[in-house]
Amino acid sequence: MTVLDMAQVSLREVNETLQGAARAQANAAYEIVNPRGSHAVAVGLDGPLSVTVKGSTGYYCAGMNKDAAVTVEGSAGPGVAENMMSGTVTIEGDASQYAGATGRGGLLNIKGNASSRCGISMKGIDIVVHGNIGHMSAFMAQKGNLVVLGDAGDALGDSLYEAQIFVRGTVKSLGADCVEKKMKPKHLELLAGLLERAGADAKPEEFKRYGSARKLYNFNIDHSDAY
């Protein structure tokens, strides 16, 4: 375990050290102390590496993560795990806006709440939120799974493509073209796996599934008067 103290070491040095360790493929373990809400902590890690951040982070923590396991023992600012490719990012506290935006793979595990636009334009990432999510979450989400143990805010899944959304609590409102769908055995199985990976204490049967009605995919000639 190597400790990097951000009261002593600059953000650039921290990220260069972590990125070098990731490239070395040695699966090393690092601990970052005194993050003090810094931006862009532990970004661009493209190899096996374990990073624990002792405290809260600012914008864009763990962006573009690939293969690494990053844990924030605090809350994360806007854009955590943006465009993540693989690996796992765990937030012990809350996540701010657009967590996991455009993510292509891996698991983003948020133990607290996530605010607005969680999983916006997600493209294959799995996101599990143990608390609630804010409005406009999974907007234009294309692929992957968003699992919410708490409640969802307004306009969930607006203009949704083929991502799947599972919510255990209430949904304040569904966005355009997002509908509740039947939970089939294969979905229960998928959900059980996601909940287990995230260490979430919930049963798949307690959730409802939401997905795209697929009515916005093509231009509808019957609506031409509306344009």
Next chain:
Amino acid sequence: MEKDMCGIVGLFLKNDALRPRLGGMLTDMLVAMTDRGPDSAGIAIYGEEGEGVKITVQSDTPETDFAGLAEALAAGTGAEVAMKAADTHAVLTLPEAAAPAALAALEARGLRIMGAGKAMEIYKEVGLPRDVAERFGIRAMGGSHGIGHTRMATESAVTTLGAHPFSTADDQCLVHNGSLSNHNQMRRKLAKKGVMTRTENDTEVGAAYISSRIAEGATLGEALEGTLEDLDGFFTFVTGTKTGFGVVRDPIACKPAVMAETPDYVAFASEYRAFADLPGIEAARVWEPEPATVYFWER
């Protein structure tokens, strides 16, 4: 998803033992928000409430304008006037009855009125937050609560008057991150009711709206609720009154906001970075204020 402009901070003390440290805590919070707003900075601080009214004025030529100002004002109003000058600002303390005449006299002398009130003093200038705070000696000031702003101008010019906080009534002030889109229409509506603004700035309209609602009898909470109905655009507002502190975000809520509460204080900031030096922050409840939801605290 840009990091969007301006930084705002606010601190409302629940534990009176922290009062002497208010200026220092607010300065650290403000400086932490420098890269969100490096072009100007301002702070409204609610200090000890005395007998009289405090009027904060600004001048670009303080050496000449502030020389003999208290004496001249005393002679003109027949009241006792105390003056505390700090760089381009001066705080004049005088009996409440003499305040209207004093305000008119100060404006006639070409001084800019930053604000007035029993407790509130306002300091704002063009420059880096660290320099602005140092010029006014904010760090040494005590008080019960305060709000601050670091500005990256998008809606109007980089000037002292364009800097936040804006005060549009005694002991009331507002800081804003965002941009209002119906501020010209609202400025005209307010003018019809006799509520005048001094600048072309959108935030001043937000402040004037809240002040006019409070003048009509609304509580701070009701006035903030009203912003959600009547103001259009992007906003996170933090507002101070003599005894209160409030926060509201527009329903889209793309301007960042985070809050922290301990038994000793309630703090607001655009980013968590501003909280890093607050006492007991490790154990604080930290959360993001919900969109279209009014939060306020009164003592």
